[in-house]
Amino acid sequence: MNKILKYRLKPEIALDENHLDAFVSPKIKGGAQWKLLKRSIDARGKKVSVDVEIGLYEGENDPWSLTYQKPETNVSNRPVVLIIGTGPAGLFAALRCLEMGAKPVLFERGKDVQDRRRDLAKINKEHIVNPDSNYCFGEGGAGTYSDGKLYTRSKKRGDVRRILEMLVAHGASEDILKDTHPHIGTNKLPKVIADIRDTIESRGGKIHFNSRVVDFVIQNGESKGIVLENGAKHMGEGVILATGHSARDIFELLEKKAITIESKPFALGVRVEHPQQLIDSIQYHCDHRGKYLPAAPYALTTQTRLNNVQRGVFSFCMCPGGFIVPSATAPGEVVVNGMSPSRRDSKFANSGIVVAVENTDLKDYQQHGNFAALAFQSEIEKKACEVTGGQQKAPAQRLNDFIGGKLSSNLPDCSYQPGLVSTQLSEVLPDTIFKRLQMGFRDFGKKSKGYVTNDAVVVGVESRTSSPVHIPRKKDTWEHIELKRLFPCGEGAGYAGGIMSAAIDGEKCAEKLIEQYINV
Numbered sequence: 001m002n003k004i005l006k007y008r009l010k011p012e013i014a015l016d017e018n019h020l021d022a023f024v025s026p027k028i029k030g031g032a033q034w035k036l037l038k039r040s041i042d043a044r045g046k047k048v049s050v051d052v053e054i055g056l057y058e059g060e061n062d063p064w065s066l067t068y069q070k071p072e073t074n075v076s077n078r079p080v081v082l083i084i085g086t087g088p089a090g091l092f093a094a095l096r097c098l099e100m101g102a103k104p105v106l107f108e109r110g111k112d113v114q115d116r117r118r119d120l121a122k123i124n125k126e127h128i129v130n131p132d133s134n135y136c137f138g139e140g141g142a143g144t145y146s147d148g149k150l151y152t153r154s155k156k157r158g159d160v161r162r163i164l165e166m167l168v169a170h171g172a173s174e175d176i177l178k179d180t181h182p183h184i185g186t187n188k189l190p191k192v193i194a195d196i197r198d199t200i201e202s203r204g205g206k207i208h209f210n211s212r213v214v215d216f217v218i219q220n221g222e223s224k225g226i227v228l229e230n231g232a233k234h235m236g237e238g239v240i241l242a243t244g245h246s247a248r249d250i251f252e253l254l255e256k257k258a259i260t261i262e263s264k265p266f267a268l269g270v271r272v273e274h275p276q277q278l279i280d281s282i283q284y285h286c287d288h289r290g291k292y293l294p295a296a297p298y299a300l301t302t303q304t305r306l307n308n309v310q311r312g313v314f315s316f317c318m319c320p321g322g323f324i325v326p327s328a329t330a331p332g333e334v335v336v337n338g339m340s341p342s343r344r345d346s347k348f349a350n351s352g353i354v355v356a357v358e359n360t361d362l363k364d365y366q367q368h369g370n371f372a373a374l375a376f377q378s379e380i381e382k383k384a385c386e387v388t389g390g391q392q393k394a395p396a397q398r399l400n401d402f403i404g405g406k407l408s409s410n411l412p413d414c415s416y417q418p419g420l421v422s423t424q425l426s427e428v429l430p431d432t433i434f435k436r437l438q439m440g441f442r443d444f445g446k447k448s449k450g451y452v453t454n455d456a457v458v459v460g461v462e463s464r465t466s467s468p469v470h471i472p473r474k475k476d477t478w479e480h481i482e483l484k485r486l487f488p489c490g491e492g493a494g495y496a497g498g499i500m501s502a503a504i505d506g507e508k509c510a511e512k513l514i515e516q517y518i519n520v
Contacts, residue, residue: 151498
């Protein structure tokens, strides 16, 4: 019978494979084998919790082997499922189609991961934003070049282990199966995405790049096809809508076609960047983290009360050893996000610090109807661009100056490549957002000594935290509440909040469509 042992070890033992083996092997007898199941870093105690499983299993009976296998069946001549978007929701919907015997045909407005790099370079170096190919649009979606974090709170939605194994089967490190907070890294995720594309196409699926969807084909109250910008029409057994949180033209198309959508709460704020060494010293309580401890992350949250209204302020998408990147999807707007390479070896640590925005906060935008939250979001992004001169330079303040409402006379080094402009961020952010962020940072400084410092820089604006629009679907069939065979999916429809939850949602939508409309 297999046995699980739990240890709390020094990082130099737990995080080094050879040292861990030297520690565990003498403790097991009878030719048993051991396998690392889980590890989690206790920053406060500078220890690593390790779960080790011991057993005598081999071959097919090995409980440690991966259960997911790439689908082998060729679906070239099977019924077609149309999928709009190649983010995690769209790609994992396609993989599920292959497993269930349907042919996925995907449409991506942007480019593949290799060609997409050139457009990212143009944003960073030349301030040129391609509306179809940027940090949000292109193969793999927003997650491909913005970190690749794989942890999720959505464990009740589906099989998290399965999704992780699917990523491993397509080239991700098996470490993601063991780490409490798994992470692939922006530098490695593109190869994983390209391998998923190869699986889809080699099994008979199809991916169309540079293919913006401009219309739906609706027949007898059912979504049966799509029309591309070049006029090409594609028909199928149903449509999975997996466009991501920034596909504003799709939201407008839905409204134009009288397909019900709703304004949705989201969060908006700034991104703050500290020297990673400072965050390490706060989290690990030491001057230097050493060779084995990874760049320290953090998570902070607080409640603020303003005008007798309570709203949360919280860290979002924290990127240890990372970079701040420009995430605008159109000229004339400035949006920032964060990412980390697999090694997390940048000298900077950054995190979104955002304020919850509820529909009741959008009274001045009610004339925009279902686009109230989107209009609010867009207005702030345009203002951020205007105050910095109309390019991709971002408005910024030193953290203490932000809290004190003081224009920074100069700014510290920052990872944001297009550059910063010293700005009173109160000129960009609505008064309620700005004041709540000030309150939040003050409280974070009390909770985390040393966090509030003028060595940190606040960069605006962090506005694409989630979709400002919700596309409602039926609880039982998962298709749109009015339009049959249309399956709203992932972050763009308001049903996910990251790579893992979007992938799970994509799989489920594919299952629901195939179960109802395709005889496989």
